[in-house]
Every structure is written in structure tokens, then in C-alpha cells.
Amino acid sequence: MKKMAAELKIYVVGIGGRGLNALTAIKRRGIPVKTIGIDTDSSALSVAKCDEKLLIGEDLTKGRSTAGVMEIGRKAMEALAYKIVEKVADGEVVVLISGLGGGAGSGGHTVLVESIKERFPEKLVISFVTIPFKTESGNRINNAKMALSTIIDISDVTVVHFNDLLKEKYPSLPLVRAYRILDNKIEESLRAILGLQNIKPIPGVVNVDFNSFKAIAMRSGLGLINVKEAASVLSAFKEALKEEFCDIDVTGCKGAVVYIEGSETALQTSDIYDISGTLTSTYGIQVVYFGFKPSWELTQPKVAFIATGVKSESVRKFLEE
Ligand SMILES: Nc1nc2c(ncn2[C@@H]2O[C@H](COP(=O)(O)OP(=O)(O)OP(=O)(O)O)[C@@H](O)[C@H]2O)c(=O)[nH]1
Ligand SMILES: [Mg+2]
Structure with a gap:
């Protein structure tokens, strides 16, 4: 069992x-x-x-x-x-x-x-x-x-x-x-964070669970946690990259978690390649975990994005001024 x-x-x-x-x-x-x-x-x-x-x-x-x-x-x-x-x-x-x-x-x-x-x-x-x-x-x-x-x-x-x-x-x-x-x-x-439980693996990528999240989160400094819903997975992901209430730069950060919630048909193979390409090539993030949570209640896909060890110019300025 x-x-x-x-x-x-x-x-x-x-x-x-x-x-x-x-x-x-x-x-x-x-x-x-x-x-x-x-x-x-x-x-x-x-x-x-x-x-x-x-x-x-x-x-x-x-x-x-x-x-x-x-x-x-x-x-x-x-x-x-x-x-x-x-x-x-x-x-x-x-x-x-x-x-x-x-x-x-x-x-x-x-x-x-x-x-x-x-x-x-x-x-x-x-x-x-x-x-x-x-x-x-x-x-x-x-x-x-x-x-x-x-x-x-x-x-x-x-x-x-x-x-x-x-x-x-x-x-x-x-x-x-x-x-x-x-x-x-x-x-x-x-x-x-609670959603990091019972995540369905996506074939072909490094999948997330609570322990993998914990590994990138321990002693990591500033973090970003964002959840966005949009008409497509990619547009929700792009929204989730931006923090509304603090300027956050995820370039070269310690690690990231992306998981998608929605109907099984909302997630296309190309989405995962586009998202992982953006995080690894554009932002240079070495450790990226993925996951998928099937949901029949959501009418459009939702993307949770967590990044650890990020930088923020406004936090730096606030502390130094
Ligand atoms: N976003 C948000 N900010 C708040 C809220 N309440 C207070 N603040 C902010 O938090 C700061 C601290 O306020 P409080 O939390 O009331 O202060 P405290 O920790 O109780 O401290 P003392 O009352 O001095 O013992 C304020 O200066 C505001 O900027 C809230 O409900 N939401
Ligand atoms: Mg008080």
C-alpha cells in the first residue's frame, strides 16, 4: 500500500x-x-x-x-x-x-x-x-x-x-x-506553501515536494512568493514573476519552485519548456523545481511561483539610507 x-x-x-x-x-x-x-x-x-x-x-x-x-x-x-x-x-x-x-x-x-x-x-x-x-x-x-x-x-x-x-x-x-x-x-x-503537498509530478522535469522546497529555502535571505491566475499558464507565470509590493530581482537567485494548478488540458508541453527556459537561461537560476496540481474547480490556470535568495534594490536602499 x-x-x-x-x-x-x-x-x-x-x-x-x-x-x-x-x-x-x-x-x-x-x-x-x-x-x-x-x-x-x-x-x-x-x-x-x-x-x-x-x-x-x-x-x-x-x-x-x-x-x-x-x-x-x-x-x-x-x-x-x-x-x-x-x-x-x-x-x-x-x-x-x-x-x-x-x-x-x-x-x-x-x-x-x-x-x-x-x-x-x-x-x-x-x-x-x-x-x-x-x-x-x-x-x-x-x-x-x-x-x-x-x-x-x-x-x-x-x-x-x-x-x-x-x-x-x-x-x-x-x-x-x-x-x-x-x-x-x-x-x-x-x-x-501548503500546496507543496500532494503535487503530481510532471514527466521530464525536476519535481517539487516540501523537502526540495525546504532545501532552497533554508537560510536563503529575501524571498518572493506569488500566486497568479490568468487565461493561460504562460501569462499567469509572467505575472507571478513580478512582486507588486516590493521590487524583486530573481536573477541568479538560490532556487525557484513553479507549480501549476488547473485542468489537465490547460498545461501544454511547450509551457514547461518555456518556463524552464526563462528561469534557467534568462534569469540564470540553477535549481528549479516543478509540479502540477489537477483542479476541476479553477476556470483558468493558476501559477504559484516561489523564489529564494532574491535581490531587492528598494530593500537595499531602505536599509542603507
Ligand atoms: N499592511 C499593514 N500594515 C499595518 C497594519 N497595521 C499597522 N501597519 C503598519 O505596521 C506598523 C506597525 O504598527 P503596529 O503593528 O500597530 O505596531 P505594534 O507592533 O503593535 O507596535 P506598538 O503598538 O508600538 O507596540 C505601522 O507603522 C504601519 O506602517 C495592517 O493591518 N496592515
Ligand atoms: Mg500595537
């Missing part, structure tokens, strides 16, 4: 106001992950929707926000990170989400990644972070810079979204609606 692989267990931890907002959105969509919300702010925590909640820094802030002081976020997390480390022990992937700039998120995020990696160096830790609007206070921008460079160093994969690009692309949308667009991106990314 064919032995089925165990279900992929993912913990998603949201830290601070932004982290909690993202968890609430994820929970509403019913994505099969375990969610844990952490904040110093008890009122933010009380309205968040997640499986488990942890109030940190009670002795420091009396259940209020850190008021943008990163050091308080750090100390608060240092005291209780062990509780989260224990909770995520049986997970294969830990995803951390925070909005950089405030005290809880910027301070707590770095401490938690450190604690998890110290105890479980082989666990895949993926960080999703947003960069504050340029117009926010200098304190927030400095917090974000400090936290970002550490997070990129110590997480296995860091996905960066610029709030400014959200404003640029959706200028007339109310802020909360615009925020939901970034939450959707994270939800899609989580689905893309």
Missing part, C-alpha cells in the same frame, strides 16, 4: 497590531494552519481572531502598547518566547508576521525568530514583514530598519512588502481595505 506523507503542519504567529490583523484575516478564510497572536496590548489581543493568544510584557506596559519603544517589545518577548518555542515544537514551518515600525512587532519579531532558531535550527522559519509608510515618524522608520536587517539575517526566508507601494497602487482605497490586500497576499502565500 502507498504510504501517504504526513500533513504539513504550519504555525503562523502574528506579533503586534499588524500581525494580529493578518491572523484575523487568515482565520476568517479558514486556512488550515495553527494561529498564535502575541502582543503587549491586551485590547488589540482581545479583538483578534486566532487559535491561541499570548499577552507579553504585562509588567512593563500593564497590558497597553509599547508606544513604539522597540526595547520594550524585545524585553517583553524575551521573557515569554519559551512558551511559543514549546508550542511550535511539532510544526515543520513557522511563519511570523509583523508590521515593522512599532515596538511590539519590531522588537518581538527578532527575539522570537532567534529563540525558535536557537532551539530548532532545522525548522523552516519564514518572516512576512511590512515596511512603514515613508510619512510615518522617524522613530518608526528607524525601528523598521534595525529590525529588518536582523530579520533577514536570521529568518530562513523573509518576504517584504512596502506599505508605500500599497498606497501608490490603491490611492483611493480606504486604508483598512488596502491592508486587506496585503493580508490576501499572505493568505495566498500560505496556501502556496
